[in-house]
Amino acid sequence: MKVVVVSAGLSVPSSTRLLADRLAAAVSRTTPVDIEVVELRDLAVEIAHNFTNGFAGKALAAAQDAVTRADGLIVVTPVFSASYSGLFKSFFDVLDKDALTGKPVLIGATGGTGRHSLVLEHALRPLFAYLRAVVVPTGVYAASEDWGAEGLAERIDRAAAELAALMPLAPRRGEEAVVPFAEQLAALQR
Numbered sequence: 001m002k003v004v005v006v007s008a009g010l011s012v013p014s015s016t017r018l019l020a021d022r023l024a025a026a027v028s029r030t031t032p033v034d035i036e037v038v039e040l041r042d043l044a045v046e047i048a049h050n051f052t053n054g055f056a057g058k059a060l061a062a063a064q065d066a067v068t069r070a071d072g073l074i075v076v077t078p079v080f081s082a083s084y085s086g087l088f089k090s091f092f093d094v095l096d097k098d099a100l101t102g103k104p105v106l107i108g109a110t111g112g113t114g115r116h117s118l119v120l121e122h123a124l125r126p127l128f129a130y131l132r133a134v135v136v137p138t139g140v141y142a143a144s145e146d147w148g149a150e151g152l153a154e155r156i157d158r159a160a161a162e163l164a165a166l167m168p169l170a171p172r173r174g175e176e177a178v179v180p181f182a183e184q185l186a187a188l189q190r
């Protein structure tokens with residue numbers, strides 16, 4: 001199985017990428033997967049050009065294909081103005097409208113304060129529900145004070161296990177969902 005990690009961190013090093021890497025490592029500990037990372041920072045110009053000319057450049061097309069073919073996604077964004085970053089949203093805007101249908105997605109975000117933790121529920125979860133993805137129940141938010149604190153590792157492990165449980169049930173590209181959503185959620189409770 002293949003997991004694609006979409007990281008919208010802008011700096012190097014990036015706490016967003018750090019969280020993405022920790023989530024990917026936790027999924028790898030749970031089930032055998034191939035991991036591919038898509039750094040949106042490197043695609044920013046091609047994403048903007050796609051909006052203005054309607055064509056994806058070579059690197060953006062490869063990222064779109066990777067996301068479409070993935071068995072599961074880990075998506076992580078920094079919080080800007082109490083929501084996901086514009087670059088993060090723009091990437092998902094240039095995907096095919098059916099690319100995420102039935103695809104399991106683990107959502108994550110980073111921010112400077114815990115006050116932004118609801119971004120998972122008021123911005124990320126609705127975005128991926130709109131895209132018809134199956135969002136795992138546990139999202140992971142990491143504020144500056146969470147790094148090295150109790151609780152973050154446990155949230156990461158729980159979310160990773162939920163993603164790993166859903167990936168075998170997801171439809172493959174071009175297939176319809178063969179496992180109803182209620183059964184997918186029941187698999188998480190086992």
